[in-house]
Amino acid sequence: xxxxxxxxxxxxxxxxxxxxxxxxEKETIKLSELNWGSAQFxxxxxxxxxxxxxxxxxxxxxxxxxxxxxxxRDGDIDVFLEGWMENQQEAYDAAIAAGDIVNLSFINxxxxxxxxxxxxYVIEGDTARGIDPMLPDxxxxxxxxxxxxxxxxxxxEDPSKGLIVNGPVGWECEIVLNEQVVTxxxxxxxxxxxxxxxxxxxxxxxxxxDAGEPWIGYLWGPTWxxxxxxxxxxxxxxxxxxxxxxxxxxxxxxxxxxxAAHKDFEDKAADVADMFREWEMSTxxxxxxxxxxxxxxxxxxxxxxxxxxxxxxxWTEFVPDDIADKVRDAxxxx
Numbered sequence: 296x297x298x299x300x301x302x303x304x305x306x307x308x309x310x311x312x313x314x315x316x317x318x319x320e321k322e323t324i325k326l327s328e329l330n331w332g333s334a335q336f337x338x339x340x341x342x343x344x345x346x347x348x349x350x351x352x353x354x355x356x357x358x359x360x361x362x363x364x365x366x367x368r369d370g371d372i373d374v375f376l377e378g379w380m381e382n383q384q385e386a387y388d389a390a391i392a393a394g395d396i397v398n399l400s401f402i403n404x405x406x407x408x409x410x411x412x413x414x415x416y417v418i419e420g421d422t423a424r425g426i427d428p429m430l431p432d433x434x435x436x437x438x439x440x441x442x443x444x445x446x447x448x449x450x451x452e453d454p455s456k457g458l459i460v461n462g463p464v465g466w467e468c469e470i471v472l473n474e475q476v477v478t479x480x481x482x483x484x485x486x487x488x489x490x491x492x493x494x495x496x497x498x499x500x501x502x503x504x505d506a507g508e509p510w511i512g513y514l515w516g517p518t519w520x521x522x523x524x525x526x527x528x529x530x531x532x533x534x535x536x537x538x539x540x541x542x543x544x545x546x547x548x549x550x551x552x553x554x555a556a557h558k559d560f561e562d563k564a565a566d567v568a569d570m571f572r573e574w575e576m577s578t579x580x581x582x583x584x585x586x587x588x589x590x591x592x593x594x595x596x597x598x599x600x601x602x603x604x605x606x607x608x609x610w611t612e613f614v615p616d617d618i619a620d621k622v623r624d625a626x627x628x629x
Contacts, residue, residue, distance in 0.1 A: 323352040324564055325372045326354070327366075327372055327374065328356060328358070328376075329359070329360060329376070333518075337376050340602060340610065341374075341376060341571075343622065344610070344622050345567055347625035351567065356371075367557055368395040373560045375555045377552050379552060380551035381548065381550045387553075387555075396555045396556065397556055399571040400572050401552065401554075402553065402575060403552050403581075404549045405549060407516050407528070408513075410468070410476075412529070413526065413527055414504050415526060417433070424507055426507045430443065433529065436475075438529075439529065440480065440481065444457065445457040445485070448509050450485075456486050460490055460496065460500070461473065461513050462490060463490055468515070475543050478542045479544065499512070500520060501524070517585060518585060522583050523586040534548045554571050573614075584601075600626055600629045604627075607619075
């Protein structure tokens with residue numbers, strides 16, 4: 296009888312060990328992988344830190360803003376990385392009000408958009424490249440009406456007017472910039488041309504920049520091209536919410552870049568949620584990383600490894616020292 300009891304005790308202990316092991320297994324964390332460079336880079340950084348530092352498996356779920364944000368609300372995604380708050384305010388507010396998601400942090404609010412971006416050499420010249428200042432007195436959007444400005448930014452198809460390069464049709468910026476051209480009284484002086492894509496927009500600016508030619512148009516940051524080129528924003532009236540809502544006759548507002556989690560994520564991975572609460576990256580940092588990715592023709596994972604190796608002062612603020620040590624050791628071999 297004693298032997299039977301011992302055997303039963305051993306079996307029970309064995310089962311207990313198995314159950315404890317199963318209960319202690321960490322679940323896979325699903326992160327959004329939105330379809331633009333800065334978001335893809337940050338998702339890659341988060342994946343490495345979470346896997347190497349915290350010991351969770353991570354699945355990146357690629358896609359566009361609307362379906363991925365709905366996936367967050369439904370619990371199909373755990374964390375939504377780099378939402379642009381004001382661009383999806385209605386959906387964000389509804390998800391918060393319903394209790395489907397929680398905000399973990401704001402990545403930054405120093406990003407920018409403008410429809411009147413020019414290479415700095417247009418104003419200041421570039422002695423190293425032998426470029427003389429073209430429009431040394433250009434400061435504000437009102438100055439763009441000056442005949443010299445119009446002639447400098449002349450439309451090759453209609454030299455009587457200047458040319459402003461807009462974003463692709465369907466982008467919110469495309470609607471805003473067209474309205475600003477009217478509001479600022481520039482419609483009689485400039486034609487507006489839509490780029491076919493972000494790639495075409497960047498190519499237009501880069502081609503002019505490399506040739507030392509004048510260019511004016513829409514751009515935003517963080518982007519790789521903003522990090523790679525010396526650019527200036529033509530001054531607009533300061534942002535005013537009432538003016539913006541009326542006719543967009545002022546500078547663009549900064550947008551809050553946010554990280555949100557599904558309502559149950561805290562229970563799933565409280566330690567990772569704490570990391571995201573500390574997550575911050577300036578636009579200058581994202582510009583630098585995106586420029587590095589462009590220069591090296593690398594993928595987001597390559598930029599993430601470079602960042603983790605070369606910008607420890609930033610990411611080590613997100614995590615405890617023991618986690619930082621694990622990540623540091625892991626990326627040393629990558």
